[in-house]
């Protein structure tokens with residue numbers, strides 16, 4: 313036998329090319345790509361299917377502590393299972409530093425939750441909530457050496473917000489160690505001010521989550537984050553960008569020669585502020601930050617995906633059930649400010665981008681692969697191990713049926729959440745087989761493995777980071 317497995321007869325799509333070929337796989341890696349291959353223990357017929365690098369979702373939250381009495385709906389097992397059914401082979405969850413503790417402790421705790429429980433590969437970003445001298449001077453440089461090469465910082469939330477001095481400190485530590493900084497750009501003080509005003513006016517329903525953090529809140533913070541990065545001279549990633557004004561800030565910065573990367577998410581393409589209207593607490597199902605905007609902002613996000621303003625398209629999967637330990641937390645009935653922020657989406661990210669993007673003619677297949685897989689691997693230091701169909705790469709492969717039409721329904725999904733904000737959305741294009749390092753994980757609606765086979769991926773520095 314020449315190979316363990318051959319995938320035959322499909323159309324291969326990478327971020328730059330589309331061509332008919334067979335793929336040969338040995339010991340979990342791609343060992344041949346040729347017009348025709350034979351001699352394998354197993355052949356998977358991909359006739360009529362697209363053969364893609366497995367999706368990489370570089371922005372998900374799993375088992376993340378989310379405040380008293382609130383439980384995240386997905387642990388590593390359910391979240392990675394859903395991700396696999398959604399055509400992903402790697403996810404990048406966030407590991408949250410507890411204030412007063414070091415980054416190592418946080419990573420040890422997250423590894424204990426993740427290791428052995430993941431259906432696909434994972435790699436962590438670290439959220440720095442307490443940038444002490446030890447974190448900046450010792451933890452960050454040491455962790456980068458150990459393959460934890462990205463950090464997220466927040467400009468809002470009581471428990472997470474860093475002031476400008478602290479943001480500068482983290483960016484400076486990143487500059488000196490080669491870590492790559494991701495920024496949640498919404499302004500804390502303006503949100504608090506607006507929240508108090510809304511509450512005083514009795515506007516406490518989930519719908520007012522949107523008006524408490526309008527576009528100007530995100531635009532201002534985006535501009536400030538970029539300015540701080542410019543002062544330190546360090547590249548950054550602005551995550552979950554939702555609107556035209558923030559995009560314009562990023563474009564202006566790039567025009568000045570700054571290396572500012574950007575991410576957007578499905579909720580900014582197919583949801584709007586009107587979805588938060590709902591009766592009573594129904595709107596809570598759509599509460600995420602930044603909030604969904606209007607149709608002009610959707611258009612701007614599409615333009616950014618088309619023209620390259622956005623490097624990556626992630627789900628920002630952050631699931632809370634529509635129950636008392638989630639979206640319906642009793643305090644949330646009193647004010648939107650207590651409704652946990654975040655929505656599920658790891659399983660639906662790729663079908664939404666494919667259907668709304670490729671099927672509707674906004675982006676081509678290669679851009680789809682770039683935005684959903686390859687650029688995530690490149691940006692976060694995993695390429696070409698991940699995100700590629702190339703000899704030597706991990707055999708992380710998805711077979712995609714470009715013609716399959718499905719309606720997104722909660723009852724068909726595999727996440728731990730009890731609803732999907734994308735309920736009823738019809739999509740054309742669906743993953744029909746997900747393979748992780750040569751092993752079929754999901755086939756159609758069936759889990760093909762008996763034990764979770766995901767592993768932790770240590771990463772190189774991002775090519776964007778200062779080396």
Ligand code: DUC
Nearest residue numbers: 496601628630653654
């Ligand atoms: N930021 C995220 O990245 N995810 C969910 C909530 C948030 O504010």
Ligand code: ZN
Nearest residue numbers: 496551552601
């Ligand atoms: Zn965020």
Ligand code: ZN
Nearest residue numbers: 371373628630
């Ligand atoms: Zn997030």
